Amino acid sequence: MTLAMRKLSLTVNGKTIDPVDVPETMMMQDFLYEYLNLTGSRMGCGQGICHACTVIVDGDDGAMREIRTCITGAHWFAGKKVRTVEGHATRDASGAITALSPVQQAFIEHFSFQCGYCTPGFVTGATVLMDELKRKPVRRADLEKTISEALDKHICRCTGYVRYFEAVRDVILKTPGLVKA
Amino acid sequence: MRARKLLGILILLIVCGAVLAGCIFAGLLEKSVVAKDVDQPLSPDQMKSLAQRGAYVAVAADCYACHTTTGGAPWAGGLPFKTPFGTIYSTNISSDPDNGIGNWTRADFHRAVRDGVGKGGRHLYPAMPYASYRKMTPEDVDAVYAYLMSRPPMKVANPANELTFPFNIRQGLTFWNLLNLSGDTQTKDAARSDVWNRGRYLVDALAHCGECHTPRNLTQGMIQSDYLKGAMLEGLFAPDITKDGLTRMGFTPQLLAGFMKSGLSAQGAMTNQMYEVVHFSTQYMTKDDLDAMSAYLFGLDALPKDATPPAPPKAVPVAADVASSARNTYLGLCASCHGAEGQGIPHVVVPLATNASLRLTSARNLIHTTLNGIPARRFPGLERMQPMPAFKDVLDDRQMADLANWMRATWGGEPPNVKAEDVAEIRKGH
Numbered sequence: 001m002t003l004a005m006r007k008l009s010l011t012v013n014g015k016t017i018d019p020v021d022v023p024e025t026m027m028m029q030d031f032l033y034e035y036l037n038l039t040g041s042r043m044g045c046g047q048g049i050c051h052a053c054t055v056i057v058d059g060d061d062g063a064m065r066e067i068r069t070c071i072t073g074a075h076w077f078a079g080k081k082v083r084t085v086e087g088h089a090t091r092d093a094s095g096a097i098t099a100l101s102p103v104q105q106a107f108i109e110h111f112s113f114q115c116g117y118c119t120p121g122f123v124t125g126a127t128v129l130m131d132e133l134k135r136k137p138v139r140r141a142d143l144e145k146t147i148s149e150a151l152d153k154h155i156c157r158c159t160g161y162v163r164y165f166e167a168v169r170d171v172i173l174k175t176p177g178l179v180k181a
Numbered sequence: 182m183r184a185r186k187l188l189g190i191l192i193l194l195i196v197c198g199a200v201l202a203g204c205i206f207a208g209l210l211e212k213s214v215v216a217k218d219v220d221q222p223l224s225p226d227q228m229k230s231l232a233q234r235g236a237y238v239a240v241a242a243d244c245y246a247c248h249t250t251t252g253g254a255p256w257a258g259g260l261p262f263k264t265p266f267g268t269i270y271s272t273n274i275s276s277d278p279d280n281g282i283g284n285w286t287r288a289d290f291h292r293a294v295r296d297g298v299g300k301g302g303r304h305l306y307p308a309m310p311y312a313s314y315r316k317m318t319p320e321d322v323d324a325v326y327a328y329l330m331s332r333p334p335m336k337v338a339n340p341a342n343e344l345t346f347p348f349n350i351r352q353g354l355t356f357w358n359l360l361n362l363s364g365d366t367q368t369k370d371a372a373r374s375d376v377w378n379r380g381r382y383l384v385d386a387l388a389h390c391g392e393c394h395t396p397r398n399l400t401q402g403m404i405q406s407d408y409l410k411g412a413m414l415e416g417l418f419a420p421d422i423t424k425d426g427l428t429r430m431g432f433t434p435q436l437l438a439g440f441m442k443s444g445l446s447a448q449g450a451m452t453n454q455m456y457e458v459v460h461f462s463t464q465y466m467t468k469d470d471l472d473a474m475s476a477y478l479f480g481l482d483a484l485p486k487d488a489t490p491p492a493p494p495k496a497v498p499v500a501a502d503v504a505s506s507a508r509n510t511y512l513g514l515c516a517s518c519h520g521a522e523g524q525g526i527p528h529v530v531v532p533l534a535t536n537a538s539l540r541l542t543s544a545r546n547l548i549h550t551t552l553n554g555i556p557a558r559r560f561p562g563l564e565r566m567q568p569m570p571a572f573k574d575v576l577d578d579r580q581m582a583d584l585a586n587w588m589r590a591t592w593g594g595e596p597p598n599v600k601a602e603d604v605a606e607i608r609k610g611h
């Protein structure tokens with residue numbers, strides 16, 4: 001059986017990927033692993049439940065969207081701007097990390113994770129939440145509920161979520177403009 | 182002279198009309214189908230022996246699904262029904278004397294279930310399917326009464342209905358009853374087999390299938406000439422479950438009986454209100470009863486042995502640009518779970534190639550489900566279906582229309598006639 005191929009080009013972590021032959025039915029997660037060697041988006045359930053595999057798609061309207069790569073075909077991302085967990089930190093010219101993103105830093109400071117398998121998904125989810133709050137700040141009183149609802153779909157088998165939750169609340173409160181009085 | 186005469190006739194007509202309306206309103210024209218003998222209470226022994234059978238009758242009549250909220254006290258009611266006239270709540274039918282039916286007599290119960298008139302002459306709203314339960318046998322009503330009275334009392338108050346004027350006047354239902362209640366409660370047809378007759382009784386009286394699957398007229402009464410031919414229900418289409426409709430969806434009598442038992446088949450998983458029906462009712466029904474219902478719905482005197490499914494519909498061609506847009510969407514968003522060929526994943530995700538929603542005349546259910554998703558569901562046995570994500574934020578109207586047209590044409594053999602505007606309407610919740 002031969003796999004039907006189609007050309008795919010897209011932008012991943014700021015780099016343009018030139019058209020490359022990709023099987024029509026390949027999922028994005030496999031594309032990231034097999035073609036780009038980006039293995040940060042974790043394969044947890046493979047069926048859209050755990051959200052360990054999510055990436056950010058930067059929309060034309062500037063808004064970020066969180067997409068599950070295990071259940072979304074690679075070709076669905078054609079022409080789109082994708083950010084995987086490898087693309088959050090600031091890097092120097094040689095590619096070495098010079099600073100973690102505020103969300104990543106907060107997770108480290110709060111000892112949010114244990115095995116870390118779910119962490120790329122949480123980094124993605126929390127980053128998208130902060131992006132949403134930048135455009136639509138919440139009232140302080142609604143913050144806890146907003147965080148729970150936004151990250152509820154992310155599954156973590158180790159931690160019980162408390163330190164993830166506290167880290168996200170902390171970084172949101174520390175970032176000006178996300179919470180209104 | 183002439184004018185005076187005309188005026189006189191007019192006044193007479195108005196007076197007669199008013200008197201007639203008054204009579205209707207007073208309930209003088211209501212015909213009870215409840216016989217006098219139920220005024221005689223059942224003995225404690227009768228109550229005890231009837232209760233056990235009553236549990237099964239109540240299951241077949243699916244009382245629980247409406248008279249209990251998710252996580253609420255059993256039989257304590259409180260489930261909201263959103264109607265065009267406001268919200269009605271199901272009532273507490275536990276044996277609690279204050280909030281439930283603890284002090285209802287046998288006769289009170291019979292009149293409520295079959296005439297739609299509760300204790301003290303208070304009219305019930307037809308959200309309670311008394312138009313169907315009217316055909317229940319007195320023996321079955323007794324059995325349910327005995328069973329409910331054997332349930333522990335639940336001290337849960339009934340929420341007040343939120344209906345607009347004039348629908349908040351219960352007595353006004355005398356008019357509805359006059360128009361929509363039939364005096365004919367006969368469900369036996371001597372020319373047909375016992376199986377067919379049992380099926381008809383189950384479908385028409387207990388399971389009250391027509392309440393959702395038969396379209397309603399302006400007064401919200403069931404249109405008998407379109408019996409079971411499918412109806413709109415809360416933004417979705419309750420499919421045609423006549424022989425033609427069922428065959429179109431790909432069911433055989435055997436498959437349908439199995440589908441009512443398990444909630445799963447090649448045609449898909451029971452969704453929306455039918456999910457609750459399987460959950461609380463049909464999964465517990467006996468094989469004989471499910472077979473009888475299926476035989477009746479297919480117009481047969483017995484369930485045939487042969488279970489060969491009808492031939493799949495022939496694909497209808499679609500425009501190349503529609504097909505390519507839709508295939509892209511399908512491979513991008515649907516195929517990982519439903520399979521590149523629409524085959525699904527056994528015990529996890531339903532197949533689409535044989536899915537009933539692609540074969541219905543209306544694409545509404547397919548579009549509604551794709552836009553809004555379905556929560557994770559457990560089915561009888563150890564079956565589980567994973568949640569279906571909502572795609573309303575991912576697909577625009579055009580993409581959704583293309584996808585629906587391509588899937589329905591390719592697998593369902595349906596003409597690709599969905600327009601982007603149709604999707605927009607369904608998206609808005611119309």
Ligand code: FES
Pocket residue numbers: 042043044045046047048049050051052053054068069070071
């Ligand atoms: S691996 Fe994608 S949601 Fe679990």
Ligand code: FES
Pocket residue numbers: 113114115116117118119155156157158159
């Ligand atoms: S830290 Fe191990 S799964 Fe979340």
